[in-house]
Amino acid sequence: MKRYENMDAFWMPFTPNRAFKASPRIIERTEGVFCYTDDGREILDATAGLWCVNAGHVRPEIAEAIGRQALELDYTSPFGFGHDIGFEFAERLIQHTPGDLNRVFFANSGSEAVESALKIALAYQASRGKSGKYKLIGREMAYHGVNFGGISVGGLTPNRKGFGPLLPVDHLPHTLDLERNAFSRGLPEHGLEKADALEALIRFHDAATIAAVIVEPVSGAGGVILPPAGYLKRLREICDRHDILLIFDEVITGWGRLGSPFAAVEFDVVPDMIVSAKGITNGIVPLGAVFVADPIHDCILDNAPEGAVEFYHGYTYSANPVACAAGLATLDIYEGESLLTRAGGDIGRYWEDALHSLRDIEQVVDVRNYGLIGAVQFSDAAGSGKPVGGAFQAGCYNNGVMIRAMGNIIAFSPPLTIEKAHIDRLVGAIRMTASELF
Ligand SMILES: Cc1ncc(COP(=O)(O)O)c(C=O)c1O
Numbered sequence: 001m002k003r004y005e006n007m008d009a010f011w012m013p014f015t016p017n018r019a020f021k022a023s024p025r026i027i028e029r030t031e032g033v034f035c036y037t038d039d040g041r042e043i044l045d046a047t048a049g050l051w052c053v054n055a056g057h058v059r060p061e062i063a064e065a066i067g068r069q070a071l072e073l074d075y076t077s078p079f080g081f082g083h084d085i086g087f088e089f090a091e092r093l094i095q096h097t098p099g100d101l102n103r104v105f106f107a108n109s110g111s112e113a114v115e116s117a118l119k120i121a122l123a124y125q126a127s128r129g130k131s132g133k134y135k136l137i138g139r140e141m142a143y144h145g146v147n148f149g150g151i152s153v154g155g156l157t158p159n160r161k162g163f164g165p166l167l168p169v170d171h172l173p174h175t176l177d178l179e180r181n182a183f184s185r186g187l188p189e190h191g192l193e194k195a196d197a198l199e200a201l202i203r204f205h206d207a208a209t210i211a212a213v214i215v216e217p218v219s220g221a222g223g224v225i226l227p228p229a230g231y232l233k234r235l236r237e238i239c240d241r242h243d244i245l246l247i248f249d250e251v252i253t254g255w256g257r258l259g260s261p262f263a264a265v266e267f268d269v270v271p272d273m274i275v276s277a278k279g280i281t282n283g284i285v286p287l288g289a290v291f292v293a294d295p296i297h298d299c300i301l302d303n304a305p306e307g308a309v310e311f312y313h314g315y316t317y318s319a320n321p322v323a324c325a326a327g328l329a330t331l332d333i334y335e336g337e338s339l340l341t342r343a344g345g346d347i348g349r350y351w352e353d354a355l356h357s358l359r360d361i362e363q364v365v366d367v368r369n370y371g372l373i374g375a376v377q378f379s380d381a382a383g384s385g386k387p388v389g390g391a392f393q394a395g396c397y398n399n400g401v402m403i404r405a406m407g408n409i410i411a412f413s414p415p416l417t418i419e420k421a422h423i424d425r426l427v428g429a430i431r432m433t434a435s436e437l438f
Pocket of ligand 1: 164220221
């Protein structure tokens with residue numbers, strides 16, 4: 001297929017545009033756990049696209065459902081009008097959510113779903129007469145998308161700096177602790193006390209000013225940072241004690257990544273809202289959602305005047321019918337192939353052993369894993385003064401595997417359909433790249 005000669009018009013997101021366009025990496029086709037490049041190479045997709053293609057690429061069932069829906073009912077306004085598939089999809093989704101998270105607010109991406117969740121938190125506090133509770137607490141190293149609410153509670157400096165004054169927020173400390181927890185398998189043992197930092201923030205700000213705490217149960221884009229054992233439960237207890245909402249951003253951890261439908265299920269901690277996107281449609285059509293606890297939804301509705309719009313928020317494409325069709329077909333696959341729990345079984349144990357076998361590489365200072373997510377961290381010295389991740393990603397790509405890079409960390413989140421031979425190929429490519437680079 002022809003490669004576009006003029007790449008000027010497309011300003012690529014989160015990409016060094018000049019470097020990319022000088023040396024493009026073009027994917028021409030995808031299938032199963034593989035991408036195929038325009039020069040005919042097969043690349044193992046060890047990132048499931050961008051942590052989203054959980055059921056593997058090009059599933060005909062999803063493509064056909066999208067086509068059927070587009071030919072039957074392509075679009076209607078979601079403001080004041082409805083369509084069956086939106087209600088059907090919401091009902092199917094909540095079969096997988098824990099506790100009383102029975103209401104679904106649709107958006108089009110993780111970023112929009114985050115904004116929606118933060119606004120629901122503020123609307124809830126105001127609707128019960130506590131509009132003084134408007135501050136939000138995030139966490140260092142967190143990624144909650146790129147809109148203003150998300151970067152305010154987010155904790156990745158390059159994404160925040162340069163965008164002016166943000167929302168009134170504060171941040172918990174991150175939970176990465178290589179000194180005590182390096183090479184943990186699954187949840188790290190040390191660091192439960194990092195949750196107690198929330199008590200200190202509450203003392204400083206006063207609970208009467210705080211609406212909600214938002215955390216990724218496992219930080220993805222920050223470098224696959226796991227919660228110490230008991231940490232999320234402790235956050236839940238503190239939030240309950242101080243009448244503060246707890247939001248889990250499960251854009252990455254949702255839909256089977258950790259071996260359960262959600263991290264909330266896996267770690268047995270029910271938040272007040274779950275933010276979801278990515279795997280909700282297997283990444284094929286953009287869609288985000290917030291799962292909201294009944295009492296929050298009911299409070300906002302019950303306190304609005306009869307007949308009025310209860311929540312002044314929504315998107316042209318909230319519950320877009322084609323996206324809902326993709327989502328329903330995705331759920332059929334997840335349920336039919338037991339993919340939402342597969343990462344917790346034999347394949348997850350194989351994944352753990354395989355990744356930890358890389359520990360003998362001299363420059364490796366940590367290996368982290370849970371379910372089918374993982375990361376390897378290199379020493380600061382590994383890249384002779386520069387973070388080594390970018391060079392490692394390029395090397396792995398040349399060696400036939402797509403991975404993610406963040407500074408000195410490389411991260412993996414393959415399709416949940418991955419087999420042992422593919423895991424061997426990933427580990428082989430990492431070893432080969434290390435021997436070339438170091
Ligand atoms: C935890 C988390 N929240 C939010 C987002 C933003 O999602 P999107 O890129 O769909 O806006 C991401 C994206 O990676 C994410 O990992």
